[in-house]
Amino acid sequence: MALSENEQLAPPRHIAIIMDGNGRWAKQRGLPRTAGHAAGAEAFRRIANYCRTLGVEYLTVYAFSTENWKRSQEEVEGIMRLLRRYLDEALRDMEKNRVRFRFFGDLSRLSPQLQKLCADAESRSEEYDVQVNFCLNYGGRDELVHAAKAFASDVAAGIHKAEDLTEELMASYLYSKDVPDPELIIRPSGEMRTSNFLLWQSAYSEYVIMNVLWPDFSPEHLDEAIAQFHRRNRRFGGV
Ligand code: FPP
Numbered sequence: 001m002a003l004s005e006n007e008q009l010a011p012p013r014h015i016a017i018i019m020d021g022n023g024r025w026a027k028q029r030g031l032p033r034t035a036g037h038a039a040g041a042e043a044f045r046r047i048a049n050y051c052r053t054l055g056v057e058y059l060t061v062y063a064f065s066t067e068n069w070k071r072s073q074e075e076v077e078g079i080m081r082l083l084r085r086y087l088d089e090a091l092r093d094m095e096k097n098r099v100r101f102r103f104f105g106d107l108s109r110l111s112p113q114l115q116k117l118c119a120d121a122e123s124r125s126e127e128y129d130v131q132v133n134f135c136l137n138y139g140g141r142d143e144l145v146h147a148a149k150a151f152a153s154d155v156a157a158g159i160h161k162a163e164d165l166t167e168e169l170m171a172s173y174l175y176s177k178d179v180p181d182p183e184l185i186i187r188p189s190g191e192m193r194t195s196n197f198l199l200w201q202s203a204y205s206e207y208v209i210m211n212v213l214w215p216d217f218s219p220e221h222l223d224e225a226i227a228q229f230h231r232r233n234r235r236f237g238g239v
Contacts, residue, residue, distance in 0.1 A: 009230045012183035014058035015051060015222075016205070018197055019044065021189030021213030028213075034078030039215035041082045048132060050219040052099070054226075058131045058179055060104070062197050066139035069109075080114060083136070087117040091124065100128040104175035105138030106146065133179065140199030147173035176201055184229045188214045188221070206232050 019040050026036030044061060051059045064079055090101065101121040110118070118136070150173050154160045160169070171177070181201045187193075190211045194202065208225040210217075 009226075011051075011054045011056050011226050012229060013056070014060065014180050014182040014184075015056050015225075016060040016062075016182035016185045016198055016202075017047070018062045018185070018187045018191075018195060019214045020187060020191055020195075022215055024189065025213040025215040033075050036215060037075075037079050037082055041086060043215050043217045044086075046219070047217060047222060048099075050222055052130050054222075057129070058133065058182070060133040060135065060176075060179075060182060060198070062135045062138065062195075064105075064136050064138070065196060066106070066137055066142050067196065069137075080111065083134075084114055084117060087114075087121050090121055091117070094121075094124055098125075098128045098130070100125040100131040102131060102133045102179070103136050104133055104143070105136040106142060107136060109137050131179070133176070135197070138175070138197075140194070140196045142196075143175050144200060146175075171200070174200060181205065184208060184225065186210065186222075186225045188212050188217050204236050 022036035022040040023033045024036070025039060026033050029035070048059055063083060068079070069076060087101075090097070090099070101118075103118045103122060107115050107118055118134075147170065151160065151165065151170070155162055176198070179201075181203070182198065182205050185198070185202055185205045186208050188210045190209060192209055194207075198205070206229050208228045210221060210225060212221055
């Protein structure tokens, strides 16, 4: 039997996803927006498992942006509840699943309970290889400001000189320190915006925009995104 395109070609090492369309999915069904996020959390579980099966090494998801605080208190609390529930389960099943967790974003604005779950998930999974990065209270601009402040403070402390700054050193101040840049960024729900996601890291990423709402995203959609990625001719500014 002929191998499919994805069986012949290795998947990208790092896939990042903007989990968009939960609200519209709920609206289409006459459900509250939080029901859309609950279905989105299920889609995340499904796709994270499938990425592991495919051998994807890093999966980064945009779970809550610096702008998402503008939503109603009910919706914000609903998303936070889903995250707490997921991390509780992840901590319980840590040895079985062997997934490494990292969190990109300014976690200080999250509840102490959620901050503790994030810290525990990160420290207890340090030795595992397959990695999930949750972007939480994350913004690409905020990440760059945070990095610039940290570098400036190291310059003031005499650890670096301003002229030492290179792209590599800059990258080491980002939340994504030590994580390779994503080769593929998927945005479901048809929107054509970066929405402040991984501004530095996406310099050479291939964007695949798909007309499916995130709660409906299936392994077949991921196969399709990977197939589109392989059809692109990545030149990194060369010819
Ligand atoms: C964007 O869709 C989605 C979010 C702002 C929240 C994403 C959060 C989750 C999927 C749940 C997190 C929990 C886990 C365990 C991953 P939108 O609400 O902007 O959709 P819309 O554009 O259709 O309104």
